[in-house]
Structures are given as structure tokens and as C-alpha cells.
Amino acid sequence: ADGIEGLGLEGVRFRLHYRGETLHVRIPLLGRHSVHTALRAAAVGIVERLTWQEILEGMSAPSSQLRLVAVPGPRGSTILDDTYNASPPSMMAALNLLDELEGRKIAVLGDMLELGDYEREGHEKVGLRAMEVVDILITVGPRGRIIGETARRWGMPADRVHILDDNQAAIRLLEGLVQPGDVILVKGSRAMRMEEIVNALSQG
Structure with a gap:
């Protein structure tokens, strides 16, 4: 695959090359990293002997928005709901997507679990x-x-970093903080139940 172009909240487009053929693909998944997901899906389709038309239709269907989805937030903001799970690579990918988008960027990041000896280093890299x-x-x-x-230690102004204990504290803070046009990424390991934050804000 090449020619990868992020389309913000519209998804991603790229060129897929296979045995001398070049196909132009547009998928509704968010973030350039989602091209890997699409390529895996295409590989399964090839093994299952689907036609290219069937493979492309499957990849471009809105229902293929698996993990990270955009939902309307309060006061004209947008919430990027990526609460399904979290690891350092997926955190980095979500932050890279956030970097591509317009608007004031807010990240609500929770614990990444089951990292073992890599726990501190993994969280520090995400902080940077x-x-x-x-x-x-x-x-x-x-x-x-x-x-x-980590973000504070490396120079992020202290008044822009809020270190909280639980989801309810994050909800209370965000309710008074969010402005029109903000983009809010919410991400953490499944056990953190950070969908509580998304649900509270999207219904508020």
C-alpha cells in the first residue's frame, strides 16, 4: 500500500497494489494506522476468494468502523471514542490521528494495563x-x-495537565472545560471503563 492520506474524521484513502493491479481504496476507519487493519481484511478476503469488488465494499462500509469512532460531544465538540483497549502503540496511533485534526486538542488518557516490565517506559513514551x-x-x-x-517534567505547562484519580473527576472537569470545536480523545485499557466518560459527555 502507498499514497496513504488521512482524511481526518472522514477516514483514510490509499492505493493497494496486488499482483500488478492497483486499487484506490477509501475506508471510514480513523487514523493512518487503520490501513494495516484494512490490509489484513483484504488478505482474508483474498484467501476466502472474494472478488475485489466484494472486498472493497466490505472495507468501505460504515459498519467497519471498529475501534476508534467519532461521536458528537457537548457544545459542538467532537469526541474520539477509543475506549476499547490501550497499548503504547495504539495510544501513539490515536495521538497521531489527533495531531492531524483541526481544533483545540484534549486527550483523556487512562492506565494501560498488562505491560509488565515495560509499564513505566510505555506510559512515559505516551506522555512525551x-x-x-x-x-x-x-x-x-x-x-x-x-x-x-512525564508531560509536565518535559515542559508542558502545569495548568494544562490535569492528573485525576477516576472517571467521575474527569467528567466534572470536562463539563466545565469543553468549548465549541474541541476534539477530545478518550482512551485507556478496557478495565478502566473510560466509556463512562464518553457516555456522560455525549449525552450531556
Whole structure:
């Protein structure tokens, strides 16, 4: 695949090359990293002997928006709901998508679990990338705290970093913080139940 172009909240387009054929693909998945997901789906389709038309229709269907989805937030904001799970690579990919979008960028990042010996380093790397991308960083949980502390330590202004203990505190903060045009990324490991934040804001 080449010619990868992020279309913001519209998805991604790219060229897919296979045995001398070139196909132009547009998928509704968010973020350039989702091209890997699409290529895996195409490979399965080839093995199952589907036609290219069937494969492309499957990839471009709105229902293929698996993980990260955009939902309307309060006061004309947009929430990027990526609460299904979290690892350092998927956190980085979500922050890279946020970096491509217009508007004030808010990241609400929770603990990444089951990292073992890589736990501190993984959270620190996310903190460094968040510092480069976001205007306001909100962290939830004891491991999320490492993300926030790293961003502060490397120069992110303290008043733009909010280190919180739980989802309810994040909801209360966001309710008074969100402005029209904001883009809010919400992401953490499944056990953090960060969909509570998305649900509260999208219904507010």
C-alpha cells in the first residue's frame, strides 16, 4: 500500500497494489494506522476468494468502523471514542490521528494495563507524545499519572495537565472545560471503563 492520506474524521484513502493491479481504496476507519487493519481484511478476503469488488465494499462500509469512532460531544465538540483497549502503540496511533485534526486538542488518557516490565517506559513514551500534540492533557488512574507527570517534567505547562484519580473527576472537569470545536480523545485499557466518560459527555 502507498499514497496513504488521512482524511481526518472522514477516514483514510490509499492505493493497494496486488499482483500488478492497483486499487484506490477509501475506508471510514480513523487514523493512518487503520490501513494495516484494512490490509489484513483484504488478505482474508483474498484467501476466502472474494472478488475485489466484494472486498472493497466490505472495507468501505460504515459498519467497519471498529475501534476508534467519532461521536458528537457537548457544545459542538467532537469526541474520539477509543475506549476499547490501550497499548503504547495504539495510544501513539490515536495521538497521531489527533495531531492531524483541526481544533483545540484534549486527550483523556487512562492506565494501560498488562505491560509488565515495560509499564513505566510505555506510559512515559505516551506522555512525551501527548506533550507534543495536545493542548490539554487529562490523565486518569495511577498509571495514567505517569503520562501526566512525564508531560509536565518535559515542559508542558502545569495548568494544562490535569492528573485525576477516576472517571467521575474527569467528567466534572470536562463539563466545565469543553468549548465549541474541541476534539477530545478518550482512551485507556478496557478495565478502566473510560466509556463512562464518553457516555456522560455525549449525552450531556
